[in-house]
Amino acid sequence: MTTDAGTRSRSARVGLVGTGFMGTVHAAAWRGIGVPVAAVLVQPGNEAAARATCPEAEVHSALQGFLDAVDVVDICTPSDTHVELALAAAKAGRPTLCEKPLTLEVASARDVVRAFAAAGVPLQVAHVVRFFPEYVAAREAVLRGEIGDPAVVRLARLSFAPDRGAESWFADERRSGGLFFDLMIHDLDYARWIAGEVTQVAARASGGPRSHGIAVLTHASGAISHIEASWAEPAPVFRTRMEIAGSRGIISCDSDETAPFIPRLHDSAAAADTALADVSLAANPFEAELRHFLDVVDGRREPVLTPADAVAAVQLAAAARRSAGEGSPVAIDLVGAEG
Amino acid sequence: MVRIGFLGVAHLHADAYVGNLRAAGAEVVGVHDRDPVRARSWGARFGVPVHEDVDSLLAASLDAVVVCSETAHHAALVERAAASGCAVLCEKPLGVGAADSARIVAACHRAGVPLMTAFPVRFSPAVRSLRALLDSGGLGALRAFSGTNQSVMPTRERAWFADPVLAGGGAMMDHIVHLADVFCWLLDAVPEQVYAVGNRIVHSDVVPVETSGLVLLDFPGGVFASIDCSWNRPLDYPTWGGIGLSAVGDGGTVEVDAMRQRLTRFGGGQSFGWTPWGVDINQLMIDEFLDAVREQREPAVTGRDGLVATTVALAALESVASGAPVPWPDV
Secondary structure, three states, X not given: OOOOOOOOHHHOOEEEEOXXXXXXXXXXXXXXXXXXXXXXXXXXXXXXXXXXXXXXXXXXXXXXXXXXXXXXXXXXXXXXXXXXXXXXXXXXXXXXXXXXXXXXXXXXXXXXXXXXXXXXXXXXXXXXXXXXXXXXXXXXXXXXXXXXXXXXXXXXXEEEOOOOOOOOHHHOHHXXXXXXXXXXXXXXXXXXXXXXXXXXXXXXXXXXXXXXXXXXXXXXXXXXXXXXXXXXXXXXXXXXXXXXXXXXXXXXXXXXXXXXXXXXXXXXXXXXXXXOOOOOOOOOHHHHHHHHHHHHHOOOOOOOOOHHHHHHHHHHHHHHHHHHHHOOOEEOOOOOOOO | XXXXXXXXXXXXXXXXXXXXXXXXXXXXXXXXXXXXXXXXXXXXXXXXXXXXXXHHHHOOOOOEEEEEOOHHHHHXXXXXXXXXXXXXXXXXXXXXXXXXXXXXXXXXXXXXXXXXXXXXXXXXXXXXXXXXXXHHOOOOOEEEEEEEOOEEOHHHOOHHXXXXXXXXXXXXXXXXXXHHHHHHHHHOOOOOEEEEXXXXXOOOOOOOOOOEEEEEEEOHHHOEEEEEOOOOEOOOOOOOXXXXXXXXXXXXXXXXXXXXXXXXXXXXXXXXXXXXXXXXXXHHHHHXXXXXXXXXXXXXXXXXXXXXXXXXXXXXXXXXXXXXXXXXXXX
């Protein structure tokens, strides 16, 4: 993979929607691959903050004018606003990268995917774990047959609770989807990427702002997965663990054991309000994700992650949340955009 | 000196216990095993006289027996030992089913002899520290446990572990009970419901039993716990496996890895290996058993504890078969 974004898409006018936590991360990554954001769409009144985050971009507060000014759209807004923005981008024929979760219900996820299919333009959902070098390397080892057939996949994403204030969209589970939709969905998607379609989900969560959740998946292949997601850690803990046990061996990775740089400082800077893996010391997964998106837009690469994969992730998160609420396992219908 | 007999040495833990018993000052008087060849080779290896039948060993003025036969034979051996007045240390799981497991507890209760289930993990200083933290309220209200007891398939050492008749199952019968016992002990409760999934992808060519399993337990008050009991460490793994758990409470989280105290070694005949340097938890368990025998009291880990943990494993197997959660059966 090169740092050159490619001949056509290098000149793409990127439109970023939202300049909050993920919007800021994406703006930096766009800059990093040499395709700085051209236009930003924010709520009226938020223009000054947008200029501070993205000084290189023109700032819009009207959707249609924004869509007219860009070639591709990157949606980094609160999760409950994705449907409306994605449908508008599809209608305008703009290839779109949308933060995860695609939507908060399976039906609306399918609506969005159908709209992009009808418009004939790519939709990529930012399941960025598929671009983290250790997760990519593990999958490639599995595909090479190094550990035989996957039998048990164990994934954990353990973090302190994001603290963006009680009034923020993030604190409202109806807007963020809560632990299963916001955090566990990364590993629900990855487990399915490794072990294939899921037929049953059983999950539990302790609930509340410091929720801790476990989901047990049964895959059609017979493999089983144990997915753990947590906002119960004290700040600044953010830890990921992955283990894939197969018929012939095991692959594992623990962020605690693979950190190449461990500062222990008397005076530490104020902690961030939301945890994010340290991506500064290896290939940057956000940049890889954006480059891949542009490659797909240019027709130079098959998508690593299809719209149907994003629907399946929403479906798994919904099943896990339902199982945790009802206390019973939830069977998964056939995944995909249709139905 | 406490006089000990071994009834069965099919379980590989017998190899460790014999040294632990001697280190604690007990006399290992004799061994019986239904397989006379195994009895002779084990007796010769550890310098223990072999008894051709159970009665002759039980007649040797024993204070206690250690039952390390195949699980399916535990009940019959414990009944005979208890009837002769011996205290019993029984290897886990207690039995292969609900009925024979209950018979073990009933026989010792009837005879008034101490019965201990071999759960050495209870004696792990790290697990004890977690118990102390929970008791002190330092972790706040407990919400969840997540545990792993993954290992090499023990057929590397003994073939019967994967015999569904002799062992009652595979990985789930072997490796649910330790963590089930720890969770029940830490919470002072039994699960309300048991859900489990499993498969036989690892070693499917050699054994007829499940080799991987994940268990989800619901405890009172909304506390939930998971157990990974898989036999999925490859056969050339540097050690037998491992056991660990994490606890999540309102006051924070705790990670317990009873195996982490070890040296990392490269070279020396194996490309990579670990050399443990933590305390021998088998020794702590044997010390407690011998104290209970001397004082004729109930050991810190009881037969009922073994019955509860075995019930979790049996319910997990039932859940795998039905695909549905299994409500706790009264035991």
